[in-house]
Amino acid sequence: MIRALRLPLALCAALVFWQALVSVTGLPPFILPPPERVLTTLWSSRALIAEHAGITLTEILAGLLLGSLFGAGTAVAMAALPRLEAVLRPVLVFSQTIPVFALAPLLTLWLGYGLSAKIVMAVLVIFFPVASAFHDAILATPRGWIEQGRVMGATPARLLWQVRLPAALPGLASGLRLAAVYAPIGAVIGEWVGSSGGLGYLMLLANGRAKTDLMFAALLVLAAMTLALHWAIDRLATRASLRMRGERRATASPR
Amino acid sequence: MPPAAPLVAPLVAPPGLVLQGAARFGAQPLFPPLDFRADAGEWTCLLGPSGVGKSTILRLFAGLDTGAAFEGHVGADDGAALAGRVTFMAQDDLLLPWLDALGNVTLGARLRGERPDRARASEILGRVGLQGFEARLPSELSGGQRQRLALARTLMEDRPVVLLDEPFSALDAATRARMQGLAAELLAGRTVLLVTHDAAEAARLGQRIWQLTEDGLTALEAPATPLPRAPDAPEVLEAQARLLRALMAGERA
Numbered sequence: 001m002i003r004a005l006r007l008p009l010a011l012c013a014a015l016v017f018w019q020a021l022v023s024v025t026g027l028p029p030f031i032l033p034p035p036e037r038v039l040t041t042l043w044s045s046r047a048l049i050a051e052h053a054g055i056t057l058t059e060i061l062a063g064l065l066l067g068s069l070f071g072a073g074t075a076v077a078m079a080a081l082p083r084l085e086a087v088l089r090p091v092l093v094f095s096q097t098i099p100v101f102a103l104a105p106l107l108t109l110w111l112g113y114g115l116s117a118k119i120v121m122a123v124l125v126i127f128f129p130v131a132s133a134f135h136d137a138i139l140a141t142p143r144g145w146i147e148q149g150r151v152m153g154a155t156p157a158r159l160l161w162q163v164r165l166p167a168a169l170p171g172l173a174s175g176l177r178l179a180a181v182y183a184p185i186g187a188v189i190g191e192w193v194g195s196s197g198g199l200g201y202l203m204l205l206a207n208g209r210a211k212t213d214l215m216f217a218a219l220l221v222l223a224a225m226t227l228a229l230h231w232a233i234d235r236l237a238t239r240a241s242l243r244m245r246g247e248r249r250a251t252a253s254p255r
Numbered sequence: 256m257p258p259a260a261p262l263v264a265p266l267v268a269p270p271g272l273v274l275q276g277a278a279r280f281g282a283q284p285l286f287p288p289l290d291f292r293a294d295a296g297e298w299t300c301l302l303g304p305s306g307v308g309k310s311t312i313l314r315l316f317a318g319l320d321t322g323a324a325f326e327g328h329v330g331a332d333d334g335a336a337l338a339g340r341v342t343f344m345a346q347d348d349l350l351l352p353w354l355d356a357l358g359n360v361t362l363g364a365r366l367r368g369e370r371p372d373r374a375r376a377s378e379i380l381g382r383v384g385l386q387g388f389e390a391r392l393p394s395e396l397s398g399g400q401r402q403r404l405a406l407a408r409t410l411m412e413d414r415p416v417v418l419l420d421e422p423f424s425a426l427d428a429a430t431r432a433r434m435q436g437l438a439a440e441l442l443a444g445r446t447v448l449l450v451t452h453d454a455a456e457a458a459r460l461g462q463r464i465w466q467l468t469e470d471g472l473t474a475l476e477a478p479a480t481p482l483p484r485a486p487d488a489p490e491v492l493e494a495q496a497r498l499l500r501a502l503m504a505g506e507r508a
Binding site for chain 2: 150
């Protein structure tokens with residue numbers, strides 16, 4: 001009961017703090033609009049915001065899907081082919097020293113102002129956490145399971161597919177949790193650098209025209225989207241992890 | 256003891272085991288040159304304290320990495336390779352938590368790309384007292400039931416040589432005694448090497464008993480009665496006392 005009330009209570013507290021800040025400091029609305037005004041704008045501009053939110057959501061979901069597939073695929077390929085791993089692992093680590101966000105202008109130059117530059121941006125941001133979390137988990141398979149498989153006469157490929165990959169799914173799940181948080185960042189930064197649509201674009205536009213209330217409204221929608229995404233992925237990831245640890249929920253169907 | 260049914264009896268005559276050689280960790284000797292043998296179709300116990308290399312010997316027979324440098328010969332006494340003829344069972348049941356009991360018992364077949372024989376797996380589950388448990392996950396089983404499931408998986412592998420590395424030492428006393436009886440009955444006819452530090456276990460299950468100390472191997476007298484033996488049979492209790500004295504003397508040395 002108390003758990004369920006936690007989020008609404010925190011939201012109320014934030015609203016009260018926000019309103020108090022506006023009243024006490026007397027900041028003009030174009031610096032810090034009061035919550036009531038932001039909510040009014042959110043409602044009156046709902047069509048505009050929804051249109052841009054749809055673009056951003058498309059970028060995030062496409063980036064999340066492609067980045068996760070690409071990252072997980074790389075992790076599996078590295079586990080299956082030790083030679084590939086020897087080449088790829090240092091490249092991957094080195095690639096992390098380049099701030100991916102610095103590539104955003106380049107991506108815009110190469111791919112234009114459309115969706116693809118933002119999707120690639122999100123993929124780049126997601127790829128590494130997913131690949132490294134999954135790969136680390138595959139390498140951490142309990143030694144006893146691997147030895148047992150070898151004594152049973154397993155081929156390395158079957159051992160990977162039937163024992164090591166299932167055992168590493170909780171690792172993939174924690175990579176996906178991170179990805180769910182990173183994907184919106186990638187998409188919005190892509191939009192800031194160059195775009196003609198999306199919540200990031202709308203925020204820049206509103207900011208430039210001193211429509212701070214619209215900016216805050218777009219920000220609220222972006223935050224809500226990210227939270228919802230995180231919640232959904234977290235649920236999925238928790239279920240997968242429980243399943244792999246052999247804990248069966250009463251509601252889950254057997255097998 | 257009822258005659259072993261074809262279901263769990265080995266399909267081929269089991270070989271004996273031979274190990275001749277010494278092992279060391281870097282410059283540190285683990286065990287001196289040994290001449291160890293386990294007779295075909297019998298239970299051989301390797302008794303000794305932890306850290307003298309009992310598990311290393313067992314892992315050498317299993318063809319697993321030991322971390323120690325072994326110089327010498329290890330294998331079957333019929334000259335053929337041991338690979339593919341051994342199965343092992345350890346204190347850790349090594350059950351895969353996401354597979355149900357049937358999935359765990361048939362794991363070996365799937366790992367070899369064979370079609371799992373579900374009917375035989377169910378029959379073996381029945382033999383270890385887990386009939387009707389096919390769809391249970393390991394987390395839904397007690398410690399004793401998990402070890403029964405591990406025994407079922409070992410039987411399902413149907414290998415002539417069975418290597419046991421203190422498989423019952425984490426169980427409570429009553430469960431352990433029951434598991435020992437069950438294993439003695441179901442593994443009859445195979446070459447079994449049991450590594451243990453427990454004098455009672457060696458006294459109950461050993462047809463040949465070797466004590467391993469830092470100085471090497473010593474043959475100890477095993478009860479002359481056939482397996483399975485009652486845990487409280489006079490000859491078992493007498494041997495247990497004798498083995499315990501040998502263990503304590505070995506530690507002093």
